[in-house]
Amino acid sequence: MYSARDQRDNEEWLGKINAAADSLELGSEARSYASDLFLTQLPDEDRSKKAVAAASLYAGALIAGEERSQTAVANSMDVSRLSIQQRWKDLLREAGFRPPSW
Numbered sequence: 001m002y003s004a005r006d007q008r009d010n011e012e013w014l015g016k017i018n019a020a021a022d023s024l025e026l027g028s029e030a031r032s033y034a035s036d037l038f039l040t041q042l043p044d045e046d047r048s049k050k051a052v053a054a055a056s057l058y059a060g061a062l063i064a065g066e067e068r069s070q071t072a073v074a075n076s077m078d079v080s081r082l083s084i085q086q087r088w089k090d091l092l093r094e095a096g097f098r099p100p101s102w
Contacts, residue, residue, distance in 0.1 A: 050079055055088040059095075
């Protein structure tokens with residue numbers, strides 16, 4: 001769970017998630033999951049937020065059944081594909097999901 005303050009303090013990152021979701025043509029459910037994952041797994045360090053936001057968007061799209069490639073999400077969020085690959089499964093686990101084994 002996250003606070004309204006976390007949401008307010010991270011509006012810039014939520015905006016970036018939504019802008020990337022626009023470019024990937026993701027629906028509202030994927031955006032909502034991505035935002036929730038990002039805010040519940042909010043990193044302490046600002047430099048990590050970009051990678052966590054990208055991984056959250058990738059995972060949120062998976063949860064919503066709107067899978068996009070890691071490369072496509074990475075390009076839309078201006079991070080490396082490796083940034084997503086290293087984080088998305090842990091994000092899902094922390095949120096109570098069982099990530100796929102592939």
